[in-house]
Amino acid sequence: MTAPPSATSPAAPSFRDVRGRGFSRRSTLDAAWTWIDGRIAPPSARPLPLAECGALVLSEAVAALGDWPPSARAATDGYAVAAADTLGAGSYNPVPLAGALAVVAGDPLPPGCDAVIPYEAAQAAGPVVEAVDAVAPGSGVERRGAWMAAGSPLLPAGRRLRPADLGLLAAAGHRILPVLPAPRVRILLAGGPKAGAAEQLGDMLAALVRRDGGTVEAVAPLPADIDALADAFTRPGADLILSAGRTGTGPDDVAPPALAKAGSLDFHGIAMRPGGSAGLGQAAGGPVLLIPGEPMAALAAYELLAGRAVRHAAGLPAGLPHATVQAVTVRKLVSEIGCVDLHRVRLDDGGRVEPVASPGWPGLAAAARADGFVLIGADSEGVPDGGAVTMYRFA
Structure with a gap:
C-alpha cells in the first residue's frame, strides 16, 4: 500500500518525555513505515515437517517430485473397460462387457482398460456386465501426470501455505518444506488498577497477530511501572514486542520512558487518528511497538503500524492485508x-x-x-x- 501523503516532518525525533506537556510534533506515517521496513525482517528459513507448515511462508519455490497421479487411475466409480468394447451400446442394444472390472475412484486402471463406464451407463445381467451407453477412450480416467508432471512448478517462494496446498504437496511427494518460521510476538498490556480498557486488548491483538502470520509468545498484563515494563522489553524469547497502553501524555503513561530506559524510543507520536500516541523503538536488539490502550486507537495503530511489523517478520507482503x-x-x-x-x-x-x-x-x-x-x-x-x-x- 502506498503511504497516504503527510504534511509533517518525516524525521524521527529524539526521545522527549511528553507527560504533562503534550506532543509538540508528530512523525509521519511514511517515516514510521520506513523505520519498520528497514529494521524488521523474517528469521532464517528452516526445514519443517509438512504437517507443521500450515499458514507459514515458503522460502523457496517448490516443484513436483514425480508425476501425479503416478499412473492412469479411475476418476469415478464404475467398471474399467476397453472403450472399443462399448461401441454401439444403447438402452435398446445392451453390449456384454466380458472384461469389465469394478473400480472405485482412485484405483489404478487395470491393464488393457482405457475408460471407466459409470454404474449409470451399465447394468448387471447375472454374472455379466452390459453397457447401455458407449464411452470414449479416456472417459472417467485421470491420466498419468494429469495434476502435475515431475519437475513442474507447484508453488512459488513467498507463498503462505493454505490447507489445500499441504494436500497438494503431500501428493507431490514432499514431506519436509523450507519455510520461514512464524515470528514470536510478545503482547504486553501496560495498565495496573487504572487500566480501564487495556485488559480488553489481549484477545483482539492475539487474533490480529495470528492473522498476520505471527505466533503469540505471551499475553502479559503488567502494572504501570517503568521498571516492570523495561524488564519485559528486554526479556529474551520474542522476535517482536507489542506493548498496549500507557502511551499518552498523562503522569502514569510510562510505556515510552520505559522503552527509552530499556533501549531506544525512536518515534513517539504519529500523525494519525486514532492511535496518534503510538511509538516505535528497540530493546535488547529487537523491535518494540507501543500502541495506545484505548481499544479503537489500539486497533488503528495495529492495522497501520504493528501489523506491518508482524507481516514483515513473517515474510509476508507489508501492505494492508484487507480486500x-x-x-x-x-x-x-x-x-x-x-x-x-x-x-x-x-x-x-x-x-x-x-x-x-x-x-x-x-x-x-x-x-x-x-x-x-x-x-x-x-x-x-x-x-x-x-x-x-x-x-x-x-x-
Whole structure:
C-alpha cells in the first residue's frame, strides 16, 4: 500500500518525555513505515515437517517430485473397460462387457482398460456386465501426470501455505518444506488498577497477530511501572514486542520512558487518528511497538503500524492485508489536515459508504458495525459527498 501523503516532518525525533506537556510534533506515517521496513525482517528459513507448515511462508519455490497421479487411475466409480468394447451400446442394444472390472475412484486402471463406464451407463445381467451407453477412450480416467508432471512448478517462494496446498504437496511427494518460521510476538498490556480498557486488548491483538502470520509468545498484563515494563522489553524469547497502553501524555503513561530506559524510543507520536500516541523503538536488539490502550486507537495503530511489523517478520507482503472495495461516499468524510485519518464506514448495496463514527470516537462498537475503513491522507480536509474512495474491508 502506498503511504497516504503527510504534511509533517518525516524525521524521527529524539526521545522527549511528553507527560504533562503534550506532543509538540508528530512523525509521519511514511517515516514510521520506513523505520519498520528497514529494521524488521523474517528469521532464517528452516526445514519443517509438512504437517507443521500450515499458514507459514515458503522460502523457496517448490516443484513436483514425480508425476501425479503416478499412473492412469479411475476418476469415478464404475467398471474399467476397453472403450472399443462399448461401441454401439444403447438402452435398446445392451453390449456384454466380458472384461469389465469394478473400480472405485482412485484405483489404478487395470491393464488393457482405457475408460471407466459409470454404474449409470451399465447394468448387471447375472454374472455379466452390459453397457447401455458407449464411452470414449479416456472417459472417467485421470491420466498419468494429469495434476502435475515431475519437475513442474507447484508453488512459488513467498507463498503462505493454505490447507489445500499441504494436500497438494503431500501428493507431490514432499514431506519436509523450507519455510520461514512464524515470528514470536510478545503482547504486553501496560495498565495496573487504572487500566480501564487495556485488559480488553489481549484477545483482539492475539487474533490480529495470528492473522498476520505471527505466533503469540505471551499475553502479559503488567502494572504501570517503568521498571516492570523495561524488564519485559528486554526479556529474551520474542522476535517482536507489542506493548498496549500507557502511551499518552498523562503522569502514569510510562510505556515510552520505559522503552527509552530499556533501549531506544525512536518515534513517539504519529500523525494519525486514532492511535496518534503510538511509538516505535528497540530493546535488547529487537523491535518494540507501543500502541495506545484505548481499544479503537489500539486497533488503528495495529492495522497501520504493528501489523506491518508482524507481516514483515513473517515474510509476508507489508501492505494492508484487507480486500478493497471501490466506492463513493454518501456524505462528506471530514478529516484533519496534517494527520492521516482512519474512518470506520458502512457499505450499502449501491456501492456507497457512510461513516459510522468519526476518527476520534473511541470504542470498538462502531468498528463492529462497520464493514471496513477508509484512509484519508494528511494533506486533505476530507472527501466530499459522492467522492470516490477505497474501502479496506474488515475480514
